[in-house]
Amino acid sequence: MDIKSKNKFLYIIIFIIAIYSLSLSCLISYDLIKNRNYIVAKDPYFNSFEFDEEITSFSQNLCNLYIYYKDYNEKVGESKVTKEDLDGLRVYYEDQLKTSETEIQNKYNEYILNAEKSGDKNRVTALTNEKNEKLDSLRKENLKTEDQLKKEVALRYTKDYEDIKKVMETRKDIKYYINDTKNKKIYTNLPKGTNINEYLKSKSLYNISLPLNNLSNNIRFKQSHWIFSSSSWKGYIIIPKNLNSDSYILKNYHYYNSVRDRLLKECIIGSLSLILGISMLILLKNRKITSITILDKIKKVYFNLPLDLKIFIFVIYTVLMSTYLINISFFYKPLGIAHFTKLSFVSIYILYLIFNIKYAIKLKQNKDILSAEYKNSLIIKLLNKFKKSNLNKNIKFKIIFFIAFSALLGMFILLVLVLGIRNIFIAAVITIGYVFLIIRYLFKKADYLNEILKATEEIASGNLDYVIEEKGEETLSKIASNINSMKQGYKKSLEQQIKSERLKTELITNVSHDLKTPLTSIINYVNLLRDNDLTKEDTNAYIEILSRKSDRLKILIDDLFEASKMSSGSVDLNIEKVDVNSLLQQSIGELEEKIKEASLILRFKYNNKKIYANLDGKRTWRVFENLINNIIKYSQPNTRVYIDLIEKDNNIVVTMKNISNYEMNFNSDELFERFKRGDKSRNTDGSGLGLAIAKSIVELQGGTLNIQIDGDLFKVIVKFKKVMK
Structure with a gap:
C-alpha cells in the first residue's frame, strides 16, 4: 500500500509539472506574439514604428530649415506672413x-439683476459703467491692427526657425547628405570633403536612401519619402557607428537587440517546455493513472452543466485568459512569488483546457451523448417553450431579434478583446453604449406601461376624458389604442344614455307643456260656455278660440305621431322623379302671404330649368314648408331671407338663410332634438318637431340636412342626389 501511495503521489507531482510546463510554454507563446516585431528583422529598432517616427520628424525639420526657412536671416520676417496666417490669428483673437x-x-x-431687485439704482448705474469699461478695455486688447498681427506672426516664425535651427545643430546622432536636384545644392552635416560612399560603407550603422525606390513594397519611411520627393531631394539619412553612450537612438538600438536576444532564448525554452509537458501527459495516460479524486469531483459538477452553458463559460474564460496573457508581464528579474502566482493562474486554465479537449473528443466519438447534451441545452429548451407560447408575433420577433443581436454583439466584443489590450476601451464603450440603450429602452417601455396603468385607473375611477398617448405602432401602443377606443365607445354609450334620459325627461316635460296649454284653454272656455248669461257674440268668440286651440292640439298630436313614425323608419315613401325647382317654388308661393305678413323680404335665387331628384314629392314639400315656416316664426322683422337652389357636382343644394329674432346661444345639433325650440320660452306656435321631422324625411330619402349658426345668422343646407332627365 505504501508503494502504491508513493507512486500515486509521484504521478501527481509529474502531472503538476506537466501542467506548469505547458503553462510556461503558453506564456512564452503569448510573449512572442506580443513582441513579434523584435524578432522579424536583424535590427529590430531600425524596423520599428518608433524609429520611423524619429526619421519623419527629422525629415520635416530638414524641410523647414532648407526650404521653408531658406535664407531666413536675409529676409524680413514679416514678408513671410500670408493672408491665411493673418486671418487665422484674427479669428483666434475674435473668438x-x-x-x-x-x-x-x-x-x-447677474450683479445688475440683483441690484435691480433690491431697488438700488446707484449700484445698478455703477455696475453698468464698470461692465462697459471692462468691455471697452477688453476690445482694445484684442482688436489689433494688421501691422500688429503681422509682427506677432513674424515673431512666431522667428521663434520656430530658431528652435528648428537649434535642434538641428545639436543633433549629432543622425547625419544627412542631401542633393537638391532643383537648385543643384548639397545640404549635409557631415565634415567638409567627406566621401559619402566611403562613409556609408565604413562609418554607417544604418542608412536610408530617400526617396524610396519602391514605395509600394515598403511600409516604413513613407512620410520621409514624400518630404524628399516633393522637395526634389535625393540623399541619405544616416545613423553613424560612433554614437555617444547617452544617445537616445543608441539606447533604443541596444534595448531592442536585448529584447530580441531574450525572445530567441524564450523560443528554445518554450519548445522544451511544450515537449516536456506533452511527454509527461502521454506517459501518465499510458499508465492510466491520470484520475485524481478532487479533479474527478470538479469534472463531474462541471460536465453536468448544459452544453451551451459549458460553451459559454469556455468562450468567456478563454477570452479573459487571452486578454490576461496578452497584457501580463512575466519575463523580468528578479524572480519572485509573483511569477509563481501568475504561472499557477495560467496552469489552472491549461488544466481546464485539457478537460474540455478530452470532453470534446468524447462527444465526437459518441453521437448519442452529443444528441442528449444538445436536447438538454438551455437554448433548445428555451426555443421549445418559445414555440409553445401564445405570445404576439410582433413580441416574438422582437425577442428573437434582441437575443440574436445581443449574441452577435457579444461575439464581436469578444473578438475585439482577443485582438489585444488596446481594444479594451472600444469594447468597453460598445458594451456600455449597448447596456445604456437597452436600459433606456426598457425604462421607456416601463414608463409607457405605467402610463397605461395610470390611465386605466383614471378611467376606472370615472375620468372618461383621460387620453393615453399612442406612441408608434408597437404592441403597447396598440393596447393604448384599444383602451382609448373602448373608453371612447363607453363614453359615447354613456353620453347617449344620459342624453336619452335627458331627452325623455325633456320630451315628457315639453309634451306635457305643449299639450296642456291648448287643453287647459279648451277646458276653461268650455266652462265659460256653460254660463247661460253669455251673449251670442261672446259665445261665438269663445267657440272660435276653442276651434283654434283644437286645431293647435291636433297639429301637436299629428306631429308627435309623424316624428314617432320617422324615428322608427316605418314610413312608406312614394319615390318618383320630382322637379325640385318647381316643388320649392310651389312651397314658397303658398307661404308668400305669411312671409309678407312677417315683414320679411324674400330673395329667391334659382336656375330657370328643371332639376330632378328621386323623392317623395308630398313629404319633400312638407320639408320645405317646415323650413320656411321656421323662418317666418323666428326671423327678425324687416330683414331679408335668402333661399338659393344650385347644382353642385351631382347634388341639388337648397340653402335658406335668415336673421334670428333671438339670441342663438346653443349648439345647432340641439335643434334637431324632439320638442326642442330655439325660442326657449316656448311662446311661439309650433310643436318643436318641425326640424326633427324635416331632417328625418331628408335622410330617409338619401339626402342630408345641416344647420349652421354664425352669430344671429341661421343657415339651413339641404342636399339631394340629382338624377338625369
Whole structure:
C-alpha cells in the first residue's frame, strides 16, 4: 500500500509539472506574439514604428530649415506672413474676445439683476459703467491692427526657425547628405570633403536612401519619402557607428537587440517546455493513472452543466485568459512569488483546457451523448417553450431579434478583446453604449406601461376624458389604442344614455307643456260656455278660440305621431322623379302671404330649368314648408331671407338663410332634438318637431340636412342626389 501511495503521489507531482510546463510554454507563446516585431528583422529598432517616427520628424525639420526657412536671416520676417496666417490669428483673437465678453456680461448681468431687485439704482448705474469699461478695455486688447498681427506672426516664425535651427545643430546622432536636384545644392552635416560612399560603407550603422525606390513594397519611411520627393531631394539619412553612450537612438538600438536576444532564448525554452509537458501527459495516460479524486469531483459538477452553458463559460474564460496573457508581464528579474502566482493562474486554465479537449473528443466519438447534451441545452429548451407560447408575433420577433443581436454583439466584443489590450476601451464603450440603450429602452417601455396603468385607473375611477398617448405602432401602443377606443365607445354609450334620459325627461316635460296649454284653454272656455248669461257674440268668440286651440292640439298630436313614425323608419315613401325647382317654388308661393305678413323680404335665387331628384314629392314639400315656416316664426322683422337652389357636382343644394329674432346661444345639433325650440320660452306656435321631422324625411330619402349658426345668422343646407332627365 505504501508503494502504491508513493507512486500515486509521484504521478501527481509529474502531472503538476506537466501542467506548469505547458503553462510556461503558453506564456512564452503569448510573449512572442506580443513582441513579434523584435524578432522579424536583424535590427529590430531600425524596423520599428518608433524609429520611423524619429526619421519623419527629422525629415520635416530638414524641410523647414532648407526650404521653408531658406535664407531666413536675409529676409524680413514679416514678408513671410500670408493672408491665411493673418486671418487665422484674427479669428483666434475674435473668438477669444467673444468668449471673454460673454463671461463679463454674464457676471455683471447677474450683479445688475440683483441690484435691480433690491431697488438700488446707484449700484445698478455703477455696475453698468464698470461692465462697459471692462468691455471697452477688453476690445482694445484684442482688436489689433494688421501691422500688429503681422509682427506677432513674424515673431512666431522667428521663434520656430530658431528652435528648428537649434535642434538641428545639436543633433549629432543622425547625419544627412542631401542633393537638391532643383537648385543643384548639397545640404549635409557631415565634415567638409567627406566621401559619402566611403562613409556609408565604413562609418554607417544604418542608412536610408530617400526617396524610396519602391514605395509600394515598403511600409516604413513613407512620410520621409514624400518630404524628399516633393522637395526634389535625393540623399541619405544616416545613423553613424560612433554614437555617444547617452544617445537616445543608441539606447533604443541596444534595448531592442536585448529584447530580441531574450525572445530567441524564450523560443528554445518554450519548445522544451511544450515537449516536456506533452511527454509527461502521454506517459501518465499510458499508465492510466491520470484520475485524481478532487479533479474527478470538479469534472463531474462541471460536465453536468448544459452544453451551451459549458460553451459559454469556455468562450468567456478563454477570452479573459487571452486578454490576461496578452497584457501580463512575466519575463523580468528578479524572480519572485509573483511569477509563481501568475504561472499557477495560467496552469489552472491549461488544466481546464485539457478537460474540455478530452470532453470534446468524447462527444465526437459518441453521437448519442452529443444528441442528449444538445436536447438538454438551455437554448433548445428555451426555443421549445418559445414555440409553445401564445405570445404576439410582433413580441416574438422582437425577442428573437434582441437575443440574436445581443449574441452577435457579444461575439464581436469578444473578438475585439482577443485582438489585444488596446481594444479594451472600444469594447468597453460598445458594451456600455449597448447596456445604456437597452436600459433606456426598457425604462421607456416601463414608463409607457405605467402610463397605461395610470390611465386605466383614471378611467376606472370615472375620468372618461383621460387620453393615453399612442406612441408608434408597437404592441403597447396598440393596447393604448384599444383602451382609448373602448373608453371612447363607453363614453359615447354613456353620453347617449344620459342624453336619452335627458331627452325623455325633456320630451315628457315639453309634451306635457305643449299639450296642456291648448287643453287647459279648451277646458276653461268650455266652462265659460256653460254660463247661460253669455251673449251670442261672446259665445261665438269663445267657440272660435276653442276651434283654434283644437286645431293647435291636433297639429301637436299629428306631429308627435309623424316624428314617432320617422324615428322608427316605418314610413312608406312614394319615390318618383320630382322637379325640385318647381316643388320649392310651389312651397314658397303658398307661404308668400305669411312671409309678407312677417315683414320679411324674400330673395329667391334659382336656375330657370328643371332639376330632378328621386323623392317623395308630398313629404319633400312638407320639408320645405317646415323650413320656411321656421323662418317666418323666428326671423327678425324687416330683414331679408335668402333661399338659393344650385347644382353642385351631382347634388341639388337648397340653402335658406335668415336673421334670428333671438339670441342663438346653443349648439345647432340641439335643434334637431324632439320638442326642442330655439325660442326657449316656448311662446311661439309650433310643436318643436318641425326640424326633427324635416331632417328625418331628408335622410330617409338619401339626402342630408345641416344647420349652421354664425352669430344671429341661421343657415339651413339641404342636399339631394340629382338624377338625369
